[in-house]
Amino acid sequence: GSKGRIEMKVIEKSYINAGGDKKDEGAAVLQSIQVYPMFGEPYEVIVEQEAGGHGGGDPRLLDDLFGEVKEEDPWNRAATHVDGILSILTGIAANHSIASGKAVAIDELVSFKE
Structure with a gap:
């Protein structure tokens, strides 16, 4: 971009369920966001880690579909x-x-x- 660049790196576990915990399938091993402003010092943005695959999205999706308590979603993701x-x-x-x-x-x- 004209103001710099952003790099995101996500490394996830392979999907292997051999008696392991379902919430760990596809779970992120590493997530990082680096911001490189044009003419500025690069910096890292901290990414909150949540359990489950897709950065914690899988448990949310399953709760949305099958959970009893529906939470309000301020980002309207469903x-x-x-x-x-x-x-x-x-x-x-x-x-x-x-x-x-x-x-x-x-x-x-x-x-x-x-």
């Missing part, structure tokens, strides 16, 4: 059925585009009621 439909339609549009050799707009494939 996908809705509409998000799922749009994700599938992206693939369908890509396949139509590959077959026809033309651009395909998702709104040409389906219309949503408002």
Whole structure:
């Protein structure tokens, strides 16, 4: 970028469940963020470590789907059925585009009621 660069490094354990603890599958071994400002001294941003794979996202996802207590999410990370439909339609549009050799707009494939 024009103001410097950011480097993120994530090293995770391989997915091997041979009687181990489920929460450790895919867990991060190392996470670091280095910021290199243009004309400035580089510095590290501390990344909070959480249990489970995907930086603690797997337990959150499972709790969101199957947990009894729903926590408020200030970042609105949970996908809705509409998000799922749009994700599938992206693939369908890509396949139509590959077959026809033309651009395909998702709104040409389906219309949503408002």
